Every structure is written in C-alpha cells, then in structure tokens.
Amino acid sequence: MGMLGGAAKGSFERLSGGDEEFEAYYSPLHAIIQRHNLQGLDLDIEEAVPLSTPTRLLSRLRADFGPSFILTLAPVATALLPDPAYPTPPRPALFMTPTTRTPNPLHPTLPHLSGFSYPALEVSDAGRLISWYNTQFYCGWGDAGSTVWYDAIVAAGWPPSKVVLGVVTNPGNGAGYIDLVKFRNVCSVLRARYEGLGGFGGVMGWEYFNAGGGEQRGAIAEVAGAADGPAGWVQGLGNVLRAVRPPSGSVRAGETGAAGFGQAPALPVPPVPWPGEDVERLIVIGFSRQEAVAALNATDGNVEMAAGLLFER
The missing domain is CATH 1.10.8 (Helicase, Ruva Protein; domain 3)
Structure with missing residues (x-):
C-alpha cells in the first residue's frame, strides 16, 4: 500500500478544486499507483478540506482500480469522538438499524486535523468504500495506554472492526509510546471485549524501521520469544493478535466495556510532545x-x- 498526505500539507487542497484541477493532480497519483502496482492507498488528511474531497477521491480510486483495491484513512482519535460541549442530537432514523453500527453524523466531533466530519463520511456512500481507519492514538490526539479512548470511540457508534489502534513504535517517533508488555495487555483486552461485535480492528505502528527501540534490551525476547528490534516488536504483538482465541488480558479499574451507542465518557488527557x-x-x-x-x-x-x-x- 501507499500513503498520501500526512505532513505533506497541500496534497488534498490540490485535490479539492474543480474538475480540471482535480485531474491535473490526480493523474500523477494514478500513474504512481499503476507504476508500483500498489494494492491500496491510505489517505492521511492532515489539512482542513471539505467532505467532498475524500468522497470524490475515494469514489474515483474505486472506479479506476476496482473492488480489491484497499482504501483506508488515518484520522486522529479525536476525529471519531463526539464533542461533549454539544448536546447529543437525535440519530437520524436512517442510521438506527439494529444490525449496523454507525456514528451519529449530526454530532460534531472533537477538534481534529481534517476539517470535515468523519461520522458524516462513514455514513455516506463513500464510507462503504473504506476498509478501515488507521486511527492515531498518539502525539496528543489519543492514548493507547488503556482501553478507555478506544472504548469511547466504539461507544460513539463506530464498528470496532474498522477502528485500527494506531501507536508510535518508538519514543522518538512521537509522544505517547506504550511499552510492549503494557500494550500487549491492552490489545488482549480489546480482542476479548469486541469479539462479539465484529472483532477488534488491530494495530497500526508508526514506524516499522525503528520499532521496539524504546524497550529495554532483551525485553521483547522475554515477552515474545523473539529478537529485539522491529521484527520482535511485530511478533510480540502478533502472538496476541493472531491467537486462535482472544486472550483475556486484565482490565484495570475504569476500563469498562462500551458496546452501546451513546455519549463518550470523560477521557484521560493523552501525553503530548511539548x-x-x-x-x-x-x-x-x-x-x-x-x-x-x-x-x-x-x-x-x-x-x-x-x-x-x-x-x-
């Protein structure tokens, strides 16, 4: 897969214009995908753009590359959480089906980076094209040190199978690094908790090349039976995420399940790099x-x- 955006501000602004401007900037993206035979694209929208920008781009990518082409987005965690400063509006009847979990598109979210409403995107036709969300729980936008933030997102109506828990894999990659032993336990709890709701969405790590660099020497081998470094960090999590049955883990006080629709609970303040x-x-x-x-x-x-x-x- 490839990634578009992130710190490259302006990528999506240039894809927000009229048809002629869109084609001018979409054409080289299309060519790169073809040249490198990419199997999918992650849209990391870290600039304020209208909802029409991701919906048009997602629809075009699906039309050009077919149903097997993987489409994902990388919002910060606050983008998926309703803002408690606003009263909870009634959910539109269209999105109150008993078998489908969706966030309330009428409830404003907490501040984030993308400008548009992710709940509105998820319930739109384009939302059906999105395989999952590589959600950033780091750099002050969330906390992966417990299940509380993830539980709050599920409580807001998001299907856990589409919410990937994104973390930094090394303290040097940003604030909010969680040591592997603690993070394995968080993942164990989430796997067990959401087995009946379609399953836990998994883990995204930023980045691979220096993963595990924050662990004490030998710590990864002790918990994962693997060498230190990136491969060991991945294997240490894989032992939990790929187990035939979800491990039970242990749940600290306050880390209760959040399976129903509703208002997000009070959240712990996440660590920031400043x-x-x-x-x-x-x-x-x-x-x-x-x-x-x-x-x-x-x-x-x-x-x-x-x-x-x-x-x-």
Whole structure:
C-alpha cells in the first residue's frame, strides 16, 4: 500500500478544486499507483478540506482500480469522538438499524486535523468504500495506554472492526509510546471485549524501521520469544493478535466495556510532545487543547509561531 498526505500539507487542497484541477493532480497519483502496482492507498488528511474531497477521491480510486483495491484513512482519535460541549442530537432514523453500527453524523466531533466530519463520511456512500481507519492514538490526539479512548470511540457508534489502534513504535517517533508488555495487555483486552461485535480492528505502528527501540534490551525476547528490534516488536504483538482465541488480558479499574451507542465518557488527557506550560499558554488565549497541540506539532513546538498559526485560521 501507499500513503498520501500526512505532513505533506497541500496534497488534498490540490485535490479539492474543480474538475480540471482535480485531474491535473490526480493523474500523477494514478500513474504512481499503476507504476508500483500498489494494492491500496491510505489517505492521511492532515489539512482542513471539505467532505467532498475524500468522497470524490475515494469514489474515483474505486472506479479506476476496482473492488480489491484497499482504501483506508488515518484520522486522529479525536476525529471519531463526539464533542461533549454539544448536546447529543437525535440519530437520524436512517442510521438506527439494529444490525449496523454507525456514528451519529449530526454530532460534531472533537477538534481534529481534517476539517470535515468523519461520522458524516462513514455514513455516506463513500464510507462503504473504506476498509478501515488507521486511527492515531498518539502525539496528543489519543492514548493507547488503556482501553478507555478506544472504548469511547466504539461507544460513539463506530464498528470496532474498522477502528485500527494506531501507536508510535518508538519514543522518538512521537509522544505517547506504550511499552510492549503494557500494550500487549491492552490489545488482549480489546480482542476479548469486541469479539462479539465484529472483532477488534488491530494495530497500526508508526514506524516499522525503528520499532521496539524504546524497550529495554532483551525485553521483547522475554515477552515474545523473539529478537529485539522491529521484527520482535511485530511478533510480540502478533502472538496476541493472531491467537486462535482472544486472550483475556486484565482490565484495570475504569476500563469498562462500551458496546452501546451513546455519549463518550470523560477521557484521560493523552501525553503530548511539548511542555505542558506551552500548551496552556495557547489555551488561555482562547484555543482548545487539541488546537494548541496541533499548532505546536505543526511548528515544532514554537509557541509564538503556533499562536500566529492559530490566529490566521
């Protein structure tokens, strides 16, 4: 698979224009997919674009490359969570079927990076084209150290089979690294908890080449029976994720299941890669925590530049 977007801001802005502009920028993307015989594409939309941008692109990719071409997105975790600052609106009758889990497209989500509503995308025709969401639970956008954030997303109506738990595989890759022993336990709990709801969506790691670099020497071999390094990190998780029966794991206090539709519970504050006082300086001038973290991420932690970026929006 390939990936489009991420830190390459402007990728999706250029695919948001009229038909002529869209074709001008879509054509080289199409050529790259063909040249390298890619089996799918992950859309990491980290810039504000309208809903029409991903729906048009998803539809075009499906039309051009067929039903076997894998289409995924990579939202931050807050993009899948309803904002508790807004009252919960009634779910549209169209999306209240007893056999299909969907988020409420009328409930605004917490601040995130993409601009459009992911619940609205999921319930649209284009949502049926999406195989799964490589959800980022790191860099201040979520927390994979317990099941609470993932449970809240499922409680908001998302099918767990489409929500992949995205983590950093090395402390150097961003804030929110979880050591392998603890993370294996989280995955064990999620596998057991959501077996009856279509299954846990699995794990995405950013990145592979330095995975496991945050573990003490020999720690991976101790829990996974494998060598240290990327292959060992993957095998250590694979032993849990590919077990014939989901391991039970252990659930700490407060990590209760969340199978029903409803309002997301109060969430623990996720770790961020910047000093807390820098985040607070942006919050006190009127921005949300998520907006502050996003601006600091975009400016490599420069508070003045982050404030300027926020005021320009």
